[in-house]
Amino acid sequence: MTIGFKKVHDVLENYKSAVYEKDIERFLSTYASDIHIFDCWGSWESSGISQWRETVIEWFKGLSEEGVLLKVDFNDLVIEENSNIAFVYCAVTFAAHHPNSREILRQMTNRFTIGLRKENESWTITHEHSSLPINMETGKGLFNLK
Numbered sequence: 001m002t003i004g005f006k007k008v009h010d011v012l013e014n015y016k017s018a019v020y021e022k023d024i025e026r027f028l029s030t031y032a033s034d035i036h037i038f039d040c041w042g043s044w045e046s047s048g049i050s051q052w053r054e055t056v057i058e059w060f061k062g063l064s065e066e067g068v069l070l071k072v073d074f075n076d077l078v079i080e081e082n083s084n085i086a087f088v089y090c091a092v093t094f095a096a097h098h099p100n101s102r103e104i105l106r107q108m109t110n111r112f113t114i115g116l117r118k119e120n121e122s123w124t125i126t127h128e129h130s131s132l133p134i135n136m137e138t139g140k141g142l143f144n145l146k
Contacts, residue, residue, distance in 0.1 A: 004122040088114040
């Protein structure tokens with residue numbers, strides 16, 4: 001699937017709607033083939049779109065099995081860009097709810113830093129880093145501080 005993203009903001013909107021709809025191909029269309037990701041979940045990193053695809057398939061499969069929709073909000077968003085490179089950082093809230101209810105079942109907020117490049121007049125994510133502050137006494141991640 002080839003989608004052209006003329007603005008960095010378009011990439012973020014596609015990310016949000018593709019997660020909500022659990023549309024794997026549309027979600028992955030925001031990423032470069034040589035994507036490099038440091039994620040909070042499960043593994044230290046993902047290198048390349050094939051490895052990231054496996055992670056995304058499992059993520060969306062879990063959401064489907066649970067029967068929830070996931071709403072994504074980018075908060076405190078900062079976008080800096082020049083003609084071919086962009087840098088984004090923000091707090092990202094993921095809120096799960098049942099399809100027929102607005103009641104939030106659970107939510108978490110973590111930090112995102114995203115690097116993008118423009119190729120063929122379209123923005124793609126080339127690096128993504130999600131993180132959480134750590135409680136130094138317990139070693140556990142601190143969710144929802146924001």
